[in-house]
Amino acid sequence: MRIISGKFRGKKIEAPPQLPVRPTTDFAKTGLFNILSFRKNLAGSTVLDLFAGTGNITYEFISRGVAHITSVDHSKTCTTFITSTLRKLNAENAEVITDDALKFLEECHQQFDILFADPPYQNSPVAEIVKIVFSRHLLKPEGLLIVEHSSSEKQVTEPMADEMRKYGAVAFSIFVAK
Numbered sequence: 718m719r720i721i722s723g724k725f726r727g728k729k730i731e732a733p734p735q736l737p738v739r740p741t742t743d744f745a746k747t748g749l750f751n752i753l754s755f756r757k758n759l760a761g762s763t764v765l766d767l768f769a770g771t772g773n774i775t776y777e778f779i780s781r782g783v784a785h786i787t788s789v790d791h792s793k794t795c796t797t798f799i800t801s802t803l804r805k806l807n808a809e810n811a812e813v814i815t816d817d818a819l820k821f822l823e824e825c826h827q828q829f830d831i832l833f834a835d836p837p838y839q840n841s842p843v844a845e846i847v848k849i850v851f852s853r854h855l856l857k858p859e860g861l862l863i864v865e866h867s868s869s870e871k872q873v874t875e876p877m878a879d880e881m882r883k884y885g886a887v888a889f890s891i892f893v894a895k
Contacts, residue, residue, distance in 0.1 A: 718773050721747055723780030730776065730802055736795055738770035741835060741865060745887035749863065750777060752882060752891070753831070756861060759783055762830035765855075767818040767846070772799035774833055779808045787812045787829075789821045822849045828857045835865040843870070847892060856894035864890045 718740055720728045732740070741749070753759060760782040766775045769788035772795075778786050788811065790796050796815040803811045814821065818834065819842060832855060834846050843864050849855075850862050868888040879891045 718771060719743070720776050720780045722750060723777070723782065725776065725780040725806060728776075728780075728806075730771075730773075732771040732798060733794070736771055736798065737792055738795065739837075740771050740773045742885070742887060745865075745884040745889075746773065746777060748882060748884045749774075749865075749889055750781070752889070753861070753863075754781075757831060759831075763828075763857075765789070765825075765827075765829045765832045767821070767832070767834040768836045769799060769813075770795055770835065772802055774835065775799060775811065776802065776806065778831075779803070779806060779811060783810070785810045785812070787814065787827075789814045789816055789818050791815065791817050819845060819849065822846065822853065822855065825853065825855055828855055828860070830857055830860050832856060832860070832862045833865075834863070841866050841870065843890065851892075851894070854894075858894055860894040862892040862894075864892075866890065 761784045764778050764783050764786040766788045769790040775788045793815050796813050800813045868883040879893045881890045
């Protein structure tokens with residue numbers, strides 16, 4: 718995997734093969750960050766990366782100058798790898814938490830400019846994530862919730878749903894806090 722833009726552009730990161738993950742493709746990641754850069758000034762933003770896996774998305778946000786990012790994954794192997802990689806990048810504006818993502822959301826008291834979630838594609842809790850995020854007001858006004866899911870899955874039709882973008886087998890449903 719590699720960081721595609723920003724301060725660490727082109728940096729390759731070798732994730733251990735035993736991590737229980739499905740990293741976002743460079744094609745989808747490029748599309749995602751094109752959307753984000755069009756909608757938000759990433760510099761100075763606060764971000765939550767749920768189901769962080771290898772930290773692929775976390776490193777992109779760090780590279781693009783976010784003020785702070787919190788990365789959450791239930792796998793201790795994943796969070797140990799993310800912590801190690803962030804240390805190598807000298808990223809002091811990041812926090813890594815080993816926890817169940819939905820449990821973390823239920824107990825969270827912080828608001829974010831951007832919340833990115835990449836849950837497992839099978840039995841994906843997209844609707845539950847959307848419900849928790851908006852019922853607990855975890856986004857700042859005009860904050861974005863982006864949920865990655867299979868492009869064969871229908872977009873969640875919540876009142877806050879803004880759009881869905883497809884990149885091959887990957888799709889991003891985007892929600893905006895009003």
